[in-house]
Amino acid sequence: MTMEKTPPSSAVRLDQYAALDIKGADAEKFLQGQTSAQVGLANGSFAPLTCFCTPKGRMLANGQLCRLEMNHYRLILDASLANDLAKHLNKFAAFYKAELSVAQNIIFAGASESAENLAYCLGVTLPKQPYTHATSTSGTVLRLPGSPRWLFMFEEEPQNLLTDSEALLNAWKLSDIRSGLAWLTxxxxxxxxxxxxxxxxxxxxxxxxxxxxxxxxxxxxxxxxxxxxxxxxxxxxxxxxxxxxxxxxxxxxxxxxxxxxxxxxxxxxxxxxxxxxxxxxxxxxxxxxxxxxxxxxALPYPIERLDPEQIAAQLAQN
The missing domain is CATH 2.40.30.160 (Elongation Factor Tu (Ef-tu); domain 3)
Structure with a gap:
């Protein structure tokens, strides 16, 4: 497998995403009191969906939470929310050994057919199960819920691998819709x-x-x-x-x-x-x-409670 085999039009740039980094000795403890996820389940492989709410239970943001390394979590969310959420959470982070910052210069891309080749560029094995991710010094790849597709986060621009195709961007949004997955803005x-x-x-x-x-x-x-x-x-x-x-x-x-x-x-x-x-x-x-x-x-899932603890247990058995 070589990088040259990657069709240049098969991976689409996705500027609608952003990454919010939470780092520090108290990062897990801090997040546990702010987000709907059981933060301890984010183990470097399982990336639970999560959300942040007002005291009245209304959503401020939703996203997917990865643990990149010990005491370093990364929340993937809509770009229009990242700065406001960081500002909101920083009011509470001041009481913990935790720091928040919107990651700069992360390049987001989405792929399905070319995902193996892009994972090769990152030096990781493509995660096969939904809700899982793999990380290297070059970036992270996350398998989203729903139809088989992967969200890539590159630390540096991958040369000649991404396209700004409107058709592929629309196809990515259509996959979100058919997966019943709505990202708050x-x-x-x-x-x-x-x-x-x-x-x-x-x-x-x-x-x-x-x-x-x-x-x-x-x-x-x-x-x-x-x-x-x-x-x-x-x-x-x-x-x-x-x-x-x-x-x-x-x-x-x-x-x-x-x-x-x-x-x-x-x-x-x-x-x-x-x-x-x-x-x-x-x-x-x-x-x-x-x-x-x-x-x-029809939605691709039943409207009933699915505990993240259940997902994590099933992934551990595979």
Whole structure:
């Protein structure tokens, strides 16, 4: 295998991501009190999904947490949130031996077919299981939940390996949508409980850990069944993409939900993820974006609790 075999158009640059580094002797203890993950599960291989919340349980950010080395964690999240989250968390980090900083000059890329070759460039074995990662001095590769694809984080620009193809970028976003995976952006901060993005169904919430900011509200919503809005996948016959936050309505114009991400499916269709009232799905109401009706699609996972502890145990057996 040689680097020259990598098709230059098969790995797409992904500037929508950022990396927030948390370092220090108290890094794990500090994170444990702030995030929904059981931080101790991040063992250098397993990278749990996680989120950070307000005291009222509303999401400030979600992402995936890697432990790169002892006392060094890296949170992968939407780039629009990284600086604000670091500023927010630094108010609490001051009481711990922990420092936060947005990693500079990290190059993010996504790949599927060419993933083996890119892993070779990093000097690591490509992780085969979802939620796992491998790290070297050249960077990190993370296998995301859902369809087989990998997120790469290079410490230096890989020469002639990445493309800025709009088609491949759209395909990456479409894979997120079909995986039922929504990444919070700055425009959506402080709006959703984690369950509204199906985060507990993706293993992004530990209900077995101790307290963290927002934990009481998140747990109450789960155990009392108080989640009235959920993430849904839908398809529409149109060539236009709705804006982030676009309103979904019934035929009378009543608001039913809002778009959190969208991508082109083919020349005549789009697909999207939206947070929508669960009663709509139960009653079979036709949902519209503008005048275009939506067809709800099945998600690739059941809407039920998936404990990260369970995922970690299954990975340990493989």
């Amino acid at each position: 700055a425009a959506q901060q402080d709006q959703f409980l984690p369950q509204m993005l199906n985060w507990e169904a993706l293993g992004g919430i530990s209900f077995k850990k101790g307290c963290y900011t927002g934990q009481e509200v998140v747990a109450r919503a789960h155990f009392r069944g108080q989640v009235k809005k959920r993430l849904v996948h839908a398809r529409a016959h149109t060539a236009s993409l709705p804006e982030l936050g676009a309103t979904l309505m019934d035929e009378s114009g009543k608001s039913l939900g809002e778009v959190v991400s969208s991508a082109t499916s083919d020349d005549q269709h789009i697909e999207l993820l939206a947070v929508m009232n669960t009663k709509v799905m139960e009653d079979g109401v036709t949902v519209y974006w503008q005048t275009t009706p939506l067809t709800l699609q």
